[in-house]
Structures are given as C-alpha cells and as structure tokens.
Amino acid sequence: MVLESISKIIKIQLPAYLKKLPLPETIGGFARLTVSEWLRLLPLLGILALLGYLTIRPFLPKKKKQRDSLINLKIQKENPKVVNEIDIEDLRTPNVCYCRCWRSKTFPVCDKSHIKHNELTGDNVGPLILKKKTL
Incomplete structure (x- = not known):
C-alpha cells in the first residue's frame, strides 16, 4: 500500500505538477514571471536547492577544531601564575563549581563556558565541584 x-x-x-509549472523557455523569461508564478515555482526551487x-556538502571544507592552543586567554595575564585560594569553611552552598577551562566570565566560579570550549576544541574539560558534607 x-x-x-x-x-x-x-x-x-509529480508529472502533472511539473506540467502546470510556469517554466519559461529562456532565462530572460524568468524576469517576466509574475509573483504568483514565482510562488508556484518556490517548492520546486526549494527542493532543487x-x-x-x-x-x-561532502566537498565543503570542514570546520577545523582548535587544538594545542593557549588555555588561559585573558584571566590575570599580567601574573606569572594564576592562583586562587578558597577556604572550604567559607562554602555557603552545598555545591560550588569552579572553572577549569579558563573561559568563565565569573572566574574562578564556573559559568558553564567549558561547554562551548569543548565543542570548539574537542576538549573534555569540566568544572571542579566542591561538595559540602552535611554532618
């Protein structure tokens, strides 16, 4: 069935549909088509496109993944080494995520920028998650 x-x-x-289409015999004929004739041609032109x-598509250049690039692009570049100290006792929420991809706009706290970084570079970096134990 x-x-x-x-x-x-x-x-x-399909042949009946194609017979009804206003296909001009010359290229110049396309300029003389009315709006309604163009609208009737749109489905066919869309399918052809x-x-x-x-x-x-298989011959188009592939998007290159960035590899072997700097990790820290902008955070405290004036320092020879970036160090952040956080007292565990100061944790006010049960879970705190800290950035390890160096792309966070709220560094050192993670803002999930690693997701885009991983897509661009093929990396697999994620945040450092500190969990506060409940006693």
Whole structure:
C-alpha cells in the first residue's frame, strides 16, 4: 500500500505538477514571471536547492577544531601564575563549581563556558565541584 502511494506520486502527481509549472523557455523569461508564478515555482526551487546543497556538502571544507592552543586567554595575564585560594569553611552552598577551562566570565566560579570550549576544541574539560558534607 505504501509503495502504491509512492508510485502514484512519482508516476501521476509529480508529472502533472511539473506540467502546470510556469517554466519559461529562456532565462530572460524568468524576469517576466509574475509573483504568483514565482510562488508556484518556490517548492520546486526549494527542493532543487536542497538537493544541490546535499550534493556539494561532502566537498565543503570542514570546520577545523582548535587544538594545542593557549588555555588561559585573558584571566590575570599580567601574573606569572594564576592562583586562587578558597577556604572550604567559607562554602555557603552545598555545591560550588569552579572553572577549569579558563573561559568563565565569573572566574574562578564556573559559568558553564567549558561547554562551548569543548565543542570548539574537542576538549573534555569540566568544572571542579566542591561538595559540602552535611554532618
């Protein structure tokens, strides 16, 4: 039943649809098409554009992942080493996440910037999570 429906679409409905399309015989004829004729052509043009894109997509350049780059790009660059001290006794919430990707806008506290960093670089860095024990 499914194949019969597909067969009907391909053998009957598609040719009927294509016959009704206002396809000009010359390139200049496209300039003379009305708005309603262009609207009737849109589905076909969209499908052709999609097929064209899917055809050339394997040949398009791939997005390069950044590897072997600096980790700390902007935090306390004037210091030879970045050190943050936090007293465990000062933890006011049960869980505190500290940044290890150096991209956090709230450094040293994590703001989940590592997610974007990992996508760009292929890295797998995550936060340091300190949990306060309840006695």
